[in-house]
Amino acid sequence: MARAKKSAIIAVANQKGGVAKTTSVASIGAAMAEAGKRVLLVDLDPQASLTFSLGIDPDVVEVSIHEVLLGQAEVTEAILEASEGVDLLPSTIDLASAEAQLLTRPGREFVLQSVLEEVRSDYDVILLDCSPSLGVLTLAALTAATGLIIPMQAEMLSHRGVGQLLDTVRDVKKLLNKKLKTIGILPTMYDGRSNHAREVLDDLGGRYKLPVLSPPIPRTVRFAEAPAAGRSILDTARSSKGASAYREVTERILEAI
Numbered sequence: 001m002a003r004a005k006k007s008a009i010i011a012v013a014n015q016k017g018g019v020a021k022t023t024s025v026a027s028i029g030a031a032m033a034e035a036g037k038r039v040l041l042v043d044l045d046p047q048a049s050l051t052f053s054l055g056i057d058p059d060v061v062e063v064s065i066h067e068v069l070l071g072q073a074e075v076t077e078a079i080l081e082a083s084e085g086v087d088l089l090p091s092t093i094d095l096a097s098a099e100a101q102l103l104t105r106p107g108r109e110f111v112l113q114s115v116l117e118e119v120r121s122d123y124d125v126i127l128l129d130c131s132p133s134l135g136v137l138t139l140a141a142l143t144a145a146t147g148l149i150i151p152m153q154a155e156m157l158s159h160r161g162v163g164q165l166l167d168t169v170r171d172v173k174k175l176l177n178k179k180l181k182t183i184g185i186l187p188t189m190y191d192g193r194s195n196h197a198r199e200v201l202d203d204l205g206g207r208y209k210l211p212v213l214s215p216p217i218p219r220t221v222r223f224a225e226a227p228a229a230g231r232s233i234l235d236t237a238r239s240s241k242g243a244s245a246y247r248e249v250t251e252r253i254l255e256a257i
């Protein structure tokens with residue numbers, strides 16, 4: 001019976017760049033695969049950092065999510081087997097123009113949902129790596145998702161804009177996707193030695209009235225190095241404290257979905 005269950009679709013979103021969305025998708029995806037889950041990662045950012053970090057050169061990708069969203073290719077034609085036992089729906093720079101092309105289409109918010117419906121029974125979990133904007137692609141991700149994780153750098157300045165994201169989530173729930181559940185805020189790049197970071201962390205849940213996933217992901221140089229190597233993060237940093245934090249957080253997420 002369990003195999004017939006539809007996959008959870010988790011959007012990892014925050015319109016601020018550099019808060020570890022992509023790192024979190026790659027790391028949580030790899031940890032879920034380690035736990036025996038069938039995982040699909042979806043790169044929704046024209047910068048294609050997720051695609052690149054999984055060792056795939058976006059410039060040589062022939063069929064990407066761009067063609068799939070515009071109805072020019074089947075989703076199964078675009079999905080690749082990536083490292084770490086996960087599948088990837090890759091992005092390329094072409095995706096930058098999809099946003100504009102989708103703008104004039106009726107039902108554009110549902111375009112990703114209907115694409116993923118075709119492969120949903122093949123996976124236990126589908127993770128969506130959103131771009132740093134609240135544009136059409138992020139709205140489509142929130143509309144397709146059953147769960148939302150909001151990575152947030154554990155320092156004050158990065159919290160501007162979270163209110164706007166939460167307003168958007170509220171509207172999406174009301175108008176487009178009643179099933180969307182906010183799994184929690186994921187504190188990233190956490191420096192436990194800093195009093196300031198600790199205070200911000202203690203304050204987070206109460207301020208936004210949302211669950212805060214635990215443990216926070218520590219700031220480590222191993223993460224900063226991984227994407228440059230063009231390899232997935234858990235792979236390069238398998239035994240680092242960052243990787244073990246992601247494994248623990250992944251257990252919490254699997255309990256929550």
Ligand code: ADP
Binds near residue numbers: 017020021223
């Ligand atoms: P986003 O997708 O939100 O823009 P990324 O995942 O690309 O963020 O991360 C931004 C940068 O921060 C990258 O260079 C990444 O390697 C680095 N980074 C991510 N997580 C950590 C961490 N825990 N410690 C140190 N550097 C990190």
Ligand code: MG
Binds near residue numbers: 021023045050130
């Ligand atoms: Mg990113």
